[in-house]
Amino acid sequence: DTGVSQNPRHKITKRGQNVTFRCDPISEHNRLYWYRQTLGQGPEFLTYFQNEAQLEKSRLLSDRFSAERPKGSFSTLEIQRTEQGDSAMYLCASSPAGVNEKLFFGSGTQLSVL
C-alpha cells in the first residue's frame, strides 16, 4: 500500500492559464474522489468516480473544471482559464468498494493563481 499520490505538490500559475493535476489512487480502490480545501475550511466535495464512470459532480464544479479517469486507474483534474478564486488545495481520495468504507487522502496539490 503506497498510498494516494498526487502531482504536482505545488502549482503557481497566472490568471487565465489552464492547469492539470494528476492523482494515482491506491491500486485496489475502484472509487476516487476530488475535493477542494481553502484556508480555514474543511474539504469540499467536487466529483466522484467509480472505476472510469464519473457518477457525481458537485454544483460547485463550474464548466471550467473537468475530471477524467481513463481505464479506471489514475485521474486528472483540469481547470481552464484559471481565476484567483481557484487558489486552493486540491485533494484526491480513494476508497474500496463497499458500504461505509473510509476515504484515504493524498497530500494534495496546492494551487496559487496570481
Add this chain to the structure above:
Amino acid sequence: EDQVTQSPEALRLQEGESSSLNCSYTVSGLRGLFWYRQDPGKGPEFLFTLYSAGEEKEKERLKATLTKKESFLHITAPKPEDSATYLCAVQDKPLYGNKLVFGAGTILRVKS
C-alpha cells in the same frame, strides 16, 4: 442538505490538560461519522468511524463518542504532537459512493 458544525474553531491547551472537541451534524440518514486529523500541508488522515448512537472508539489519547445529533472527540493528557486540525465528516445515504461532507475543523495547539 447535510451540515456539519465543529466547535471551537481553535483550542489551545497545555500539555496534560484534557478537553473535548464538538461536532454537530444534520443529515437525512447517517451511514457513518468520521474523524480525521490533518497536519499543515498534508491531506486528512483517518482516525475513527462511528456508526450508531452510543458507540465509542479509542486510540491512544483520543476517544470519540456519538449521539443522535453530535459527536465528541475527547483528548486525554494531550502532548505537543497532538497539535493538528481535527476534522469531522458525515456520510449520508447517497445513491453512489462513500462521499463525505466535512466540517470546518478545530485547530488544536498543545504547548509544552
